[in-house]
Amino acid sequence: MNRALPEMLHCINTPGNVAGSFTDMSVLERQRARIKWQQEQLLNQPPCYFDGNDEFNGYSMPNHAQDFHNLINSEVGLVVKADPGLDNGWQEFGQFGGEGSGLGSSGFVNGSGFELNYGISRTLSCPQEVAAEMEVAAVTETARRESVSPEKMSSAVGRESFKKRKADRNQSLKAVAEEEPNEKRIKECNEEDESKITEEYSNNSKNTTNNDNNIKRETSADTSKDNSKVSEVQKPDYIHVRARRGQATDSHSLAERVRREKISERMKYLQDLVPGCNKITGKAGMLDEIINYVQSLQRQVEFLSMKLAAVNPSLDFNIDSFFAKEVFPASTSNFPIGVQSEITNPAYLQFNPLQQLASCTGLEMGINTPDMALRRTTSTPLSLPETFLNSSCFDVISSTSIVFRISVSMLGTFFLTKVFSHYSKSKPQQLGMEICKTFTIIVEEEGSNDASNLKMEM
Amino acid sequence: MHLSLSLSLSLSLSLSTISSLRFWHDFLSHQVKKSAIRMLKQEFLKKWIMGLQICSASKKEMSILERKNAIKLSADLAMASTRNGSTNWSRALIANASKENDNTTLVHQILGKDSESMIKKASNSSAFRDKRGTTCRGKKMLRNRCCGIRRVKKMAASASSIAKKLVKKRTQVLKRLVPGGESMDEFSLMEETLDYILSLRAQVDVMRHFANAAPPN
Numbered sequence: 121m122n123r124a125l126p127e128m129l130h131c132i133n134t135p136g137n138v139a140g141s142f143t144d145m146s147v148l149e150r151q152r153a154r155i156k157w158q159q160e161q162l163l164n165q166p167p168c169y170f171d172g173n174d175e176f177n178g179y180s181m182p183n184h185a186q187d188f189h190n191l192i193n194s195e196v197g198l199v200v201k202a203d204p205g206l207d208n209g210w211q212e213f214g215q216f217g218g219e220g221s222g223l224g225s226s227g228f229v230n231g232s233g234f235e236l237n238y239g240i241s242r243t244l245s246c247p248q249e250v251a252a253e254m255e256v257a258a259v260t261e262t263a264r265r266e267s268v269s270p271e272k273m274s275s276a277v278g279r280e281s282f283k284k285r286k287a288d289r290n291q292s293l294k295a296v297a298e299e300e301p302n303e304k305r306i307k308e309c310n311e312e313d314e315s316k317i318t319e320e321y322s323n324n325s326k327n328t329t330n331n332d333n334n335i336k337r338e339t340s341a342d343t344s345k346d347n348s349k350v351s352e353v354q355k356p357d358y359i360h361v362r363a364r365r366g367q368a369t370d371s372h373s374l375a376e377r378v379r380r381e382k383i384s385e386r387m388k389y390l391q392d393l394v395p396g397c398n399k400i401t402g403k404a405g406m407l408d409e410i411i412n413y414v415q416s417l418q419r420q421v422e423f424l425s426m427k428l429a430a431v432n433p434s435l436d437f438n439i440d441s442f443f444a445k446e447v448f449p450a451s452t453s454n455f456p457i458g459v460q461s462e463i464t465n466p467a468y469l470q471f472n473p474l475q476q477l478a479s480c481t482g483l484e485m486g487i488n489t490p491d492m493a494l495r496r497t498t499s500t501p502l503s504l505p506e507t508f509l510n511s512s513c514f515d516v517i518s519s520t521s522i523v524f525r526i527s528v529s530m531l532g533t534f535f536l537t538k539v540f541s542h543y544s545k546s547k548p549q550q551l552g553m554e555i556c557k558t559f560t561i562i563v564e565e566e567g568s569n570d571a572s573n574l575k576m577e578m
Numbered sequence: 579m580h581l582s583l584s585l586s587l588s589l590s591l592s593l594s595t596i597s598s599l600r601f602w603h604d605f606l607s608h609q610v611k612k613s614a615i616r617m618l619k620q621e622f623l624k625k626w627i628m629g630l631q632i633c634s635a636s637k638k639e640m641s642i643l644e645r646k647n648a649i650k651l652s653a654d655l656a657m658a659s660t661r662n663g664s665t666n667w668s669r670a671l672i673a674n675a676s677k678e679n680d681n682t683t684l685v686h687q688i689l690g691k692d693s694e695s696m697i698k699k700a701s702n703s704s705a706f707r708d709k710r711g712t713t714c715r716g717k718k719m720l721r722n723r724c725c726g727i728r729r730v731k732k733m734a735a736s737a738s739s740i741a742k743k744l745v746k747k748r749t750q751v752l753k754r755l756v757p758g759g760e761s762m763d764e765f766s767l768m769e770e771t772l773d774y775i776l777s778l779r780a781q782v783d784v785m786r787h788f789a790n791a792a793p794p795n
Binding site for chain 2: 379382383386387389390393394402403404407408410411413414415417418420421422424425426427428429430431432
C-alpha cells in the first residue's frame with residue numbers, strides 16, 4: 121500500500137498523464153487523474169493487487185472481489201490523504217476511506233451518520249452482497265441489470281449498487297478497459313461520488329439537530345441516484361442525471377429543500393395538533409383547517425371573556441368565595457396527592473385499615489350526592505366510574521400508584537368535603553391561595569384529559 | 579491512519595450516544611409535554627388572576643363591554659407573559675396592548691420587573707412589522723394589478739399555480755390571525771402558529787373552567 125503511493129503521485133505528476141500543475145487541478149481533474157492512473161496500473165501490473173491481498177488476510181472475507189474492493193478503497197483513502205492540494209473535505213474523504221479499509225467492512229466512502237445507521241444492515245447483508253458480487257463478476261451486463269432493479273426498495277440499495285458499480289469497474293477494467301461507454305460511466309459515477317460528498321459536507325455543516333433530516337435526505341438522494349443509475353443503464357438519459365445532480369449540489373436548491381422540509385415537518389406537527397386535520401391531504405386544506413381552528417379558539421376566548429364579564433358584575437370576581445363555593449366541591453372528586461399535605465396525610469395514614477371503607481364511601485358519595493355531581497364539570501362524571509372500577513379490583517393491584525392515588529383521592533374526598541366545608545366557612549381569606557392552587561391542578565388534570573382526546577402531543 | 583481511525587470511531591460513538599438519547603427523548607417526551615402544558619396553565623392562571631385583580635383595583639365601575647375587554651386583555655397579556663416574550667406572537671401581543679395608553683400600567687404590572695426590556699423588544703419587532711407590512715401591502719397591490727392583467731391574458735392557469743395561489747391566500751389569512759404574523763416568513767409562521775395554538779388552547783381551557791365554575795347570577 122505504502123509502496124504504491126509515491127508511484128502514483130509520480131504518475132500523476134508526470135506531464136504525460138496530466139497537463140498543468142498539480143496544485144491547480146480541480147477536484148474533478150484530480151479524480152480523473154486518479155482513475156486514469158488506476159486504469160493504467162490495472163492494465164500494466166495486475167499482480168500488484170494480488171500482492172496487496174495478503175494485507176487483508178486478517179479479515180473474515182477471503183473473497184477475491186471483496187479484497188479487491190477493499191484494496192481500492194484503502195488506496196482511495198491513502199491517495200486522497202497524501203494529496204497536497206486538498207481541502208478539508210477531501211481530508212475527511214480520506215478519513216472515511218481509511219476507516220472503511222481499517223474496519224474491513226466494505227469500506228464504501230460515505231458520511232458518518234449514514235455509516236452509523238446502515239452499518240448493521242450492511243453487515244447483515246454482507247454475505248449476500250458477496251454472493252451478488254460473485255454473480256456480478258460471473259454474469260454479463262444484462263444479468264446485472266436485472267439483479268439491480270428488484271433491490272431498489274431496500275435501504276441498503278445505494279450502497280450495494282455502488283459496490284456493484286465498483287465491481288463493474290473492476291470487471292470492466294480487468295476485461296476490456298478501453299470500452300468507451302463504460303469509461304464514461306465510471307467517470308459519471310465518480311462525479312456522482314463527488315457530488316454526494318459535497319452534499320454531505322453541506323449537510324454536516326448544518327445544525328446537528330437536523331441530523332435525522334439529513335440522513336433521510338441522504339437516503340433519498342441515494343435511492344434517487346440509484347434510480348438514475350438504473351435508468352442510465354437501461355437507457356442513457358444524461359440530462360435527467362445532470363438535473364438531479366445539479367439540484368443536489370446547488371446550494372440554493374439545497375437550502376430551499378431544507379426549508380421546505382422544515383415547513384412540512386411543522387405542518388405535520390400542526391396536523392397532529394389541530395383536530396380533524398389528519399384526514400386532509402394537501403397544504404391548502406390543512407391551512408384552512410388551521411385557520412378555522414385558530415379562529416375558533418380566538419372566538420372562544422372572546423366568548424368566554426364576554427361570559428365572565430356578564431356573569432360577574434364586578435371585576436373582583438370574588439375569587440375566594442366562588443372557589444370555595446363552586447369550584448371546590450367539584451374539585452374534591454378527583455383530588456390529587458400533595459395539594460395540601462396536612463389534610464392528605466391523615467388519608468395516607470388511615471389508608472390501610474380503611475381499604476374496604478374507602479370503596480364504600482366512594483359508592484355512597486357517588487350515590488348520595490347527585491346535586492354535587494350535577495354541578496361538576498364534564499370530566500368528573502367520567503372519573504367516578506373509573507374510581508369504582510379500580511376499587512372493585514382493589515386488593516389485586518393495590519400496589520400500583522394509580523389505584524393508590526385514586527383511593528387517596530377518594531379518602532380525600534371523604535375527609536375534605538367535611539374539613540373544607542368547615543374550613544372555608546371559618547377562614548376564607550387564608551384559603552384563597554391554596555384553593556387557587558388546587559383549582560389549577562384540577563384544571564390541568566382535565567386539560568390533560570382533553571389533550572389526550574384531542575391528540576395534543578406538543 | 580491511526581489518528582483518523584480513532585477520530586472516526588469516536589465520532590461514530592458520539593453519534594450512537596446521540597441516537598440513543600433521542601430514543602429516550604421520544605420515549606419520555608409524552609410525559610414532558612404533559613407537564614409542560616400543566617406548567618403553562620398554572621402560570622397563565624396565576625398571571626391572569628393577578629391581572630384581573632389589578633384591573634378591578636384600578637377601575638370600580640365598568641360597563642359589561644369594558645369588563646369583557648379588561649378580562650380579555652388580561653388573559654391575553656397573561657398568556658403572552660407566560661411565554662416570557664420568547665416567541666414573536668407574544669411580543670407582538672404585548673406591543674399591541676401597550677400601544678394604548680390606558681393599558682400600559684396593566685402591562686407593566688402583569689409583566690413584572692422585566693417588562694421594560696420586553697416592551698422594548700416587542701415594540702421593535704412591531705415597528706419592524708409595521709414597516710414590512712406597509713411595503714408588503716404596496717407590493718401586493720402592485721402585483722395584484724399585474725396579476726389582473728395577466729389573468730385576463732391567459733385564462734387557463736395550470737393546476738399547480740392555482741394550488742400555489744390558494745396556499746398563498748391562506749398563508750396571508752393565517753398571518754393576519756397570528757399576532758405579529760405579518761413579518762414572519764413561512765417557516766417561522768408555522769412555528770409561531772404551533773406555539774400560538776398551544777397557548778390558545780391552554781387559555782381556553784382555563785377560561786372555560788373559570789366560566790363554568792362562576793356562579794350564574
